[in-house]
Amino acid sequence: xxxxxxxxxxxxxxxxxxxxxxxxxxxxxxxxxxxxxxxxxxxxxxxxxxxxxxxxxxxxxxxxxxxxxxxxxxxxxxxxxxxxxxxxxxxxxxxxxxxxxxxxxxxxxxxxxxxxxxxxxxxxxxxxxxxxxxxxxxxxxxxxxxxxxxxxxxxxxxxxxxxxxxxxxxxxxxxxxxxxxx
Numbered sequence: 001x002x003x004x005x006x007x008x009x010x011x012x013x014x015x016x017x018x019x020x021x022x023x024x025x026x027x028x029x030x031x032x033x034x035x036x037x038x039x040x041x042x043x044x045x046x047x048x049x050x051x052x053x054x055x056x057x058x059x060x061x062x063x064x065x066x067x068x069x070x071x072x073x074x075x076x077x078x079x080x081x082x083x084x085x086x087x088x089x090x091x092x093x094x095x096x097x098x099x100x101x102x103x104x105x106x107x108x109x110x111x112x113x114x115x116x117x118x119x120x121x122x123x124x125x126x127x128x129x130x131x132x133x134x135x136x137x138x139x140x141x142x143x144x145x146x147x148x149x150x151x152x153x154x155x156x157x158x159x160x161x162x163x164x165x166x167x168x169x170x171x172x173x174x175x176x177x178x179x180x181x182x
Contacts (some may be wrong), residue, residue: 072147082168125165126158133159148175156180
C-alpha cells in the first residue's frame with residue numbers, strides 16, 4: 001500500500017466511486033446468503049407468531065367455554081327460582097314447609113338442604129303488599145331476614161305462607177322457623 005497521505009479528494013473518491021463498485025461486485029456473491037438469512041429470520045418470526053396465535057385461540061376457547069358454563073349455570077339457577085315459584089303455588093303451603101322446590105344443586109348429585117318445618121296456616125296466600133315488610137318482593141333474602149325479628153307471630157306466619165308458596169327461600173324460612181320456635 002501507499003505510504004502517502006490521503007487527501008480529502010481521495011476520501012471522496014473512496015466513498016462515491018470505489019465503495020459502490022466494491023459493493024456491486026460483492027453483492028453478487030453475498031446476495032444469496034443475505035436472502036437466505038432474511039428468509040430464515042422472517043419464517044422464524046412468522047412461525048413464532050402462529051404458535052402464539054394458536055395458543056391464544058386455545059386459551060380463549062377454554063375461557064369462553066368456562067364463562068358460557070358459568071352463564072348457563074346462572075341461567076339455570078334463575079330459571080329454577082322462577083319456575084320453582086310457579087310450581088310451588090300448585091302445591092299446598094304445608095307440603096312446601098317440608099319439601100322445598102328443587103334447586104339446581106339437587107340436579108348435580110348433591111343432597112338438597114331440607115327447610116325446617118314452618119308453621120303455616122292453610123288458606124289463601126297473602127299478597128306481598130299485605131306483608132309487614134314493605135317492598136318484600138324487591139328485597140334479597142338477607143334483607144328480609146334482618147327484618148323478621150321485629151315481626152309478631154301473625155306477621156311471621158304471613159311471611160312464611162307467602163315465602164313458602166311463592167319463592168321458597170330457605171334462608172327466610174329457616175329464620176321464621178327459628179323465631180316461631182321461641
